[in-house]
Amino acid sequence: MNCNWIKEKLLDYIDGILNEDEEILVKEHLGQCEECNREYKELKSTIDYVLNNTNRIDTTREINLNHNKTKVKKIRRFTRTGLIAIVLSLFLVVTSYGTEIFDFMKFWKKSSEITETAWEKLIESGVGDRLDVSVINNDVKVTAEGIIADELNTVILLRIEDLKGNIRYTPFYGSGEDEINPITIDGDIGIHPIFKEHIANSIRLYTEEENTLRLMLVAEPMTKDNGNIKISITRLIDMLNKDKEARVIKEGNWDIEISARKIKSKQFIIDEVIDLEGNELRIKKITLAPTETNVEYEFETYNSEKKYFLNLVSFVIEYEGKTYRMSTIGIPYNSYHNGYGTAKGSISLETLYLEDPIEIELIVEEYRYANKILTSKGDKRYNIDFNNLPQVIDYNNSQITIEDIIYYEDSVEIIIKEDDSIDRKYTETDMHITYDDGEVITSIYAANIESELRDDKGNVVDLDAILNNEKTYNYIIRKKIRINTSKEEDFYIPKEMIEKGVFYIQGQRYTEFPNKKITIKLE
Amino acid sequence: MYWILERKDKFYKIAWSYVYNHEDIEDILQNTMIKAYEKVNTLKNIRFFETWFISILINECRQILRNREKELLQKDIEIYDYHIDEYNFFQEIYSIDEIFREAVVLKYIVGYSQEEISKILDIPIGTVKSRIYRGLKELRILLEEVQT
Numbered sequence: 001m002n003c004n005w006i007k008e009k010l011l012d013y014i015d016g017i018l019n020e021d022e023e024i025l026v027k028e029h030l031g032q033c034e035e036c037n038r039e040y041k042e043l044k045s046t047i048d049y050v051l052n053n054t055n056r057i058d059t060t061r062e063i064n065l066n067h068n069k070t071k072v073k074k075i076r077r078f079t080r081t082g083l084i085a086i087v088l089s090l091f092l093v094v095t096s097y098g099t100e101i102f103d104f105m106k107f108w109k110k111s112s113e114i115t116e117t118a119w120e121k122l123i124e125s126g127v128g129d130r131l132d133v134s135v136i137n138n139d140v141k142v143t144a145e146g147i148i149a150d151e152l153n154t155v156i157l158l159r160i161e162d163l164k165g166n167i168r169y170t171p172f173y174g175s176g177e178d179e180i181n182p183i184t185i186d187g188d189i190g191i192h193p194i195f196k197e198h199i200a201n202s203i204r205l206y207t208e209e210e211n212t213l214r215l216m217l218v219a220e221p222m223t224k225d226n227g228n229i230k231i232s233i234t235r236l237i238d239m240l241n242k243d244k245e246a247r248v249i250k251e252g253n254w255d256i257e258i259s260a261r262k263i264k265s266k267q268f269i270i271d272e273v274i275d276l277e278g279n280e281l282r283i284k285k286i287t288l289a290p291t292e293t294n295v296e297y298e299f300e301t302y303n304s305e306k307k308y309f310l311n312l313v314s315f316v317i318e319y320e321g322k323t324y325r326m327s328t329i330g331i332p333y334n335s336y337h338n339g340y341g342t343a344k345g346s347i348s349l350e351t352l353y354l355e356d357p358i359e360i361e362l363i364v365e366e367y368r369y370a371n372k373i374l375t376s377k378g379d380k381r382y383n384i385d386f387n388n389l390p391q392v393i394d395y396n397n398s399q400i401t402i403e404d405i406i407y408y409e410d411s412v413e414i415i416i417k418e419d420d421s422i423d424r425k426y427t428e429t430d431m432h433i434t435y436d437d438g439e440v441i442t443s444i445y446a447a448n449i450e451s452e453l454r455d456d457k458g459n460v461v462d463l464d465a466i467l468n469n470e471k472t473y474n475y476i477i478r479k480k481i482r483i484n485t486s487k488e489e490d491f492y493i494p495k496e497m498i499e500k501g502v503f504y505i506q507g508q509r510y511t512e513f514p515n516k517k518i519t520i521k522l523e
Numbered sequence: 524m525y526w527i528l529e530r531k532d533k534f535y536k537i538a539w540s541y542v543y544n545h546e547d548i549e550d551i552l553q554n555t556m557i558k559a560y561e562k563v564n565t566l567k568n569i570r571f572f573e574t575w576f577i578s579i580l581i582n583e584c585r586q587i588l589r590n591r592e593k594e595l596l597q598k599d600i601e602i603y604d605y606h607i608d609e610y611n612f613f614q615e616i617y618s619i620d621e622i623f624r625e626a627v628v629l630k631y632i633v634g635y636s637q638e639e640i641s642k643i644l645d646i647p648i649g650t651v652k653s654r655i656y657r658g659l660k661e662l663r664i665l666l667e668e669v670q671t
């Protein structure tokens with residue numbers, strides 16, 4: 001008897017829809033063949049499991065169907081980009097703390113040095129290529145100094161020199177109608193999976209020369225093992241001018257063409273699990289590439305013990321006494337998740353390509369969670385009397401204050417203060433104001449305007465704590481909802497409607513530092 | 524309307540297996556009904572109304588899932604204590620690859636025959652069988668992982 005034939009018939013056998021002859025054949029075979037019998041039992045028990053659990057689906061809830069309702073209200077959301085992906089770019093961090101220029105320079109010098117050291121080490125070891133291709137236009141010289149292309153990123157180091165003055169120029173995007181993409185990349189480079197076009201991210205690096213800026217371009221991997229890349233810059237601005245009005249803008253055509261080779265990486269399929277207070281973090285794959293060490297992982301977002309949703313897990317690698325943190329060549333990336341089910345993510349850590357380890361330690365340093373999924377459904381609603389502020393509202397045992405509403409000529413700002421008790425546990429509350437004019441629902445989300453870095457004892461610390469890799473919580477102190485009231489904007493709310501807005505709280509975010517460690521063999 | 528309410532349980536379970544939360548299921552059923560009304564004259568044989576209706580329903584479910592991916596804003600689900608069992612079961616079912624999951628859900632959760640599933644999903648019966656088989660296998664592996 002052919003086992004494959006039996007396996008094909010097993011489903012029908014369990015259903016009881018085989019004809020008599022076939023049924024006897026299957027039954028006899030199952031009595032004799034251990035393997036098929038095991039297969040049968042497994043299938044049967046899985047089917048029984050599904051059938052027995054079907055009644056767990058609660059179909060009794062009322063459903064309102066109305067066949068005359070043919071028009072669904074349009075929903076508009078003005079979401080902060082931070083919700084979509086947390087790209088811990090240096091500049092995002094700096095601007096979000098609103099630091100003085102002195103602090104910024106210190107921070108910038110140190111992080112640039114780390115990046116440049118890592119880059120030099122690779123180039124000197126023969127990974128990637130040193131280049132010297134330059135173009136001069138409008139008194140600015142742009143030089144491609146080097147390239148490291150691998151299966152995860154293509155990273156190009158550029159140098160921008162002001163030949164006549166002492167200005168550090170950086171590509172200038174502009175805003176509104178003036179917005180352009182000042183730096184484009186083309187050639188044998190992959191397409192960005194989300195934007196469906198060539199994207200060149202850039203990281204600005206400090207140099208001692210006052211007329212020079214180094215720019216690290218990060219693009220998708222190359223599409224060929226050997227190919228050509230074209231870079232084109234069209235507009236620059238001086239980056240360190242404190243006076244926004246006095247900034248110098250230069251237009252021109254700085255085009256550079258270089259050839260490059262793609263370097264193979266080493267990939268390891270891993271199967272390791274770390275328990276995070278009820279959420280299992282599963283490490284799936286580690287890639288050692290020149291530009292970064294990429295770790296792919298999965299976790300179930302919902303923690304049924306503690307009833308919260310895990311959003312973000314950050315970890316580092318330890319190898320021979322050294323800690324490898326967020327990637328310094330390329331964009332330090334970690335996935336942020338807001339939803340239920342299985343979260344599949346990856347994190348970019350500093351490269352271990354030259355070290356070529358056979359065993360590493362992985363340490364979960366931090367994870368973040370929220371008390372619910374941060375989307376509009378199930379948000380808690382509050383009616384605010386805007387003529388009678390401040391108003392304190394209760395949410396999840398915390399007191400949130402609507403402090404003020406300020407009317408400007410073309411906009412209105414609502415200022416909200418987070419809970420100010422000393423033992424406050426959450427780091428941030430997500431909130432929005434929503435307008436419903438019968439056809440369109442417009443939600444405007446609050447942005448952070450004041451925050452405080454605290455250590456795990458609740459003391460306020462400065463940016464040095466981040467540089468020293470200390471555990472810091474970013475506590476949001478104040479938020480602002482800015483609503484356009486000018487008809488010239490694409491989306492606006494008429495001034496007389498402002499006070500008809502309904503205030504909602506979506507949920508609150510928390511941060512933990514678990515310090516969990518596992519050993520992973522790379523073989 | 525009566526025809527839909529009579530089969531509400533079935534439709535609810537199908538939509539549940541894609542999106543889980545009640546509000547989305549409600550939206551999906553509403554939209555499916557509107558689309559069915561609009562397109563009913565394109566249906567050639569009234570005998571196949573139910574399978575035709577479900578194929579629209581499944582398209583709606585897939586659409587909602589695609590939108591979720593696009594926005595990266597998954598719709599909220601409120602989970603109360605008494606819903607944990609239901610949610611765990613959803614996660615188990617949802618962990619099966621979509622194309623295999625559809626077949627398993629239609630067969631064992633909703634109770635359609637292989638022929639009906641073949642019509643709904645517009646695939647040959649042999650494929651229906653192999654998808655159910657693969658789906659059950661995947662679920663089996665997951666359940667074993669959970670138990671050990």
